[in-house]
Amino acid sequence: MKITALSAVVFTSLAGGAIAQTADQDLIEQGKYIATMGDCAACHTQPRGAGKPYAGGYAIASPLGTIWSTNITPSREYGIGTYTEQDFSDAVRKGVLKDGTHLYPAMPYDAYAGITDADMKALYAYFMHGVDPVDEPPAQVTELPFPFNLRFSMAAWNLLYARGNPFTPDAVLNAQENRGKYIVDTLGHCASCHSPRGLLMGSVSGQYLRGGSVGPWYAPDITGDPVHGIGSWANEEIATYLKTGRAEGKAQAAGPMAEAVEHSFQHMADDDLEAIAAYLKTVNAPAASASPVTSRTDMGQPVDVEPGIRGLFPENAHDSLKTGAELYSGYCASCHQPNGAGSRNQAYPSLFHNSVTGAASATNLIATILYGVDREAGGDHVLMPHFNTGSYVAVLTDQEIADISNFVMETYGNPNAAKVTTADVQVVRNGGPVPFLARVQPHIPALMATGGVAAVIVLAGVILLVQRRRVA
Structure with a gap:
């Protein structure tokens, strides 16, 4: 009996340890x-x-x-x-x-x-x-x-x-939407990129997920707004985009979003990706009676400009790369096709019905030309060469990038977008818009040296007061 009891104690102890180790x-x-x-x-x-x-x-x-x-x-x-x-x-x-x-x-x-x-x-x-x-x-x-x-x-x-x-659940949302909100607001920290930031680099009140600058890129509106956001996307398309970095006929992930797909989203459970989609569709969603609208992913159509530019420079082919159409033909059409439709499998995406070219700003188009696309997801490596310094294809000037961007936006995307200038390209090439704090930083030592520290403190106090009232 003693041996049996001792064996039972040892067995119980070992089993308990195994259970604890498993836990x-x-x-x-x-x-x-x-x-x-x-x-x-x-x-x-x-x-x-x-x-x-x-x-x-x-x-x-x-x-x-x-x-x-x-x-x-x-x-x-x-x-x-x-x-x-x-x-x-x-x-x-x-x-x-x-x-x-x-x-x-x-x-x-x-x-x-x-x-x-x-x-x-x-x-x-x-x-x-x-x-x-x-x-x-x-x-x-x-x-x-x-x-x-x-x-x-x-x-x-x-x-x-x-x-x-x-996090505490929102009583207005169902369980799936609350799960999505938890991921979006906390672990996914989506607002860190997709919400604009104010003078002190804090999120602007009332602009939750309405889009914001991330260096040279622009993280777009990801609310349920059907025009500017992703309200026109099916939930399955949102989940697929997060999983693969691609929603056919709508968007391809590049820049920081490509990194998020590669390191994070593609490894998430499908249930969690579907929860994210379900929640995002509730943010700034229009009323059920709202009239149908044209979203940024519905703009544009195929246009083949090749017949109008081929054979015009028989004596000097170099002169054939001057206009936006000619530059597009020389540097872009081999992948995106002469009519902008992209490849059949959309590994090289269409330039119409594209969230980048249908946007109100050409910032992400410029950034894509300058920095390319490099994304690994689902065993696929998506690579578009860049045309910035160090390119193994070509280094394009600010004017050339502006010309290509204007041609693509006008021909395949949003013709009402603001015209791209060389100054716009230079901003993106230099890393994006310079925020207020970075602009004033070089002047702060001089202000302090000349007794201007009081003015700086007063200015900071006013800014803090304004920001505090916005937060309150």
Whole structure:
């Protein structure tokens, strides 16, 4: 009997340990999925195998200077290995590290503030027990110019823009839509790109998901607005776009969105992608009685301009690349076809019925020409060469890009879009619009040296007061 009892105790103990180990592993796997939804690897891992997972060293271009991501592996010396779960939560939700250092909002802690306690626990378990420690610091550290290098100033910014609480369901939405809202607002941090930002780089009140600048790119309106947003898309098309980076006859992901598809969305469960689609369709959705409209993805038609430009320069072929139509024929038509219809399988997309060419602005068309498309999803590598410095095809001038852009918009897309100028191209080539804070930064030291610090403080106070009233 004693042997039997002892065996039973040992068996029970071993079984309990196995169950606990399974539970821990399940929590780690849950945390891994949450990290994927949060797109943590996109910023904390150098792309395409250039660095170790979550070891940092990725350059994040911001209007205020380059921000270098940190090591978030469980390394005790260089990473977060000494963090308690509360330390970890404070960093993710509040943007404050264990030593009190404030993070810049390039880390979207203002969105991550909404992560539920259960998901935060799983995320902590994954980073502590599911990620290999990398005992080396990133090669570069963030050094923004004065006064942006004063990280404690982020405490004031946080009071204005990062006062969120863990997500609570919206009573107006059903369970699927609430799941989508949770992903969109927290882990997906979609508003970080798709909402415009004001003078102090905080989201503009009342413009939720209405579109915003992201460096040289423009993150478009993704609300249920049928004209400017994605209200005319079927839910299945939205989910497919997130999964593959492509919605045939509507859009192709490029720039930061291509990175989000590659690192995050394509790895999400279909149920979660469908939940995102369901929720987005509820945002700014029109009344049921609203009249049918033409969306940006319905504009344009095939137009073949080749017959009008072929054979006009028999003596000097170089002179045949002068107008927008001729430049399009020489640099674009071999992939997008002379009539703009793209390839049969749409690997090279149509330029009509296209969200980029049907937009009110040619910003993303210019950015695509300058920076190309490079996206891996579902085993497919989509690549369009760029025509900027270092191109292996050709380097196009600002005037040539303006001419191509105007031709494409007028012929295949939105003919009412503002005409592209060389100045527009230069803005995109230089990294996008320069925000207010970056414009005033060079003048701040001089103002302080000449006693203008009081004026700066007053101006900052007025701006903060205005912003506070908007938030209230």
